[in-house]
Amino acid sequence: MNQNNGMSLIIKTITRLLIGFILLYGIYIVLHGHISPGGGFAGGFIIALSYILFMLAFGKEEILKRVPEGMISFLESLGALMFLAIAVLGFFGGYFFSNWLPKGIPFKLLSAGTIPVSNVALALLEVSLGLFGIFLVLVLLKFTPPKKEK
Amino acid sequence: MLTYFLCLILFCVGLYAVLRKRNIIKMIIGIVICEYAINLFLILFGYRMNGRSPLYSPNQEITSMVDPLPQALAMTAIVISLATTALLVGIALRIYEKYGTFDITKINKLKG
């Protein structure tokens, strides 16, 4: 696989058209996690898949220009800390992890208390995990020729 | 009853791959098949005949729903199986870099 130059011209053109839609669909599934099926996990992985499609089609130089490596670690820690902050702030409602925001009318976007905020926090964690795994397995590990034991 | 038994047979196929194969990638594939069988068994356990998926819709009368609790447990299990597979493949790549082969009978050095 020609890692530095990416894939052919057809794949590059189609990818440029499709990436925005995949990202939008992922954000939709994350934000509507308490109304329709999906939630933080599936939506976060879909957002990560849009970045992976970009990396597979264009090679690793382009993705390293747009997403610096330090930012992925920062996003992962931010996601985990946000989830813990929501849990600890539940002490205001009486006990750990209580649902302390006002619960609105069902079927609206701003309802069900802390559930949409938890979905966003988990989605941040998932995006960085997906990017981490794929980065390290695909890009940064260059095979040195193995020592021959025969 | 037949459905549960077919699920157990799928688990045994994965277990055979872990026990008898000599290639590390085949063992990883066996573990992945075991995980599929277990998640499917959890969902099969909570199915109700003529039930509906556990979601509310506006302006509809809901009579009976499928059990939602095993679905929540299986969702956690599916995501963790991805983390397990990623770690296993990382260790397998390191072994290939050091020994040059994936065959477990030729990997016999404890101290490297």
Next chain:
Amino acid sequence: MIEINLLLIFIIIAAIAAIELKDLLSSVVAVGVAGFGLVISFLVLKAPDLAITQLVVEILCLIILIRATIKVDLPFSTSGRWLVNTIVTMVFLAVFLICGYKALLNLPSFGNPVMKTSVFYLDETLKNIHATNIVSAINLNFRAYDTLGEATALFAAAIGIMTILRKKGRLTKEDKENESK
């Protein structure tokens, strides 16, 4: 429920093909086929949340596995004592299946689950929490502690991957010390 049985037989055939094929790339593709069959089973069993999650996780798993198998050859020799090992494995699996069958006879029949805890969740979600996706409400509101444990497990897996596949190790520092002497 004839559809579930047919889908399960299809997944079993794909799994047997995955572990018996000699080419590593073909067996990874067969595991992908088994995963997609599982997505259709989840849809027939009325679990749309799980179908979306399984589909996306399957695609990521395939990308990771294909990267591991793209430049590798397969050993083809079989060592001695092959017959004894296979017979012992088959006897063990047969005993396991017989004991499993006797245990499965005690479960309630397929399609009539025991729903003692879920009755509470089904009543409470629309009245007090005002969420319409019951599976998300169970995961993030009633049993949020398990989701915290899952987030910790994912975090630990990310740290583990970063540690295993790091480029700089202790060897380069030793090389520098040897050069400076």
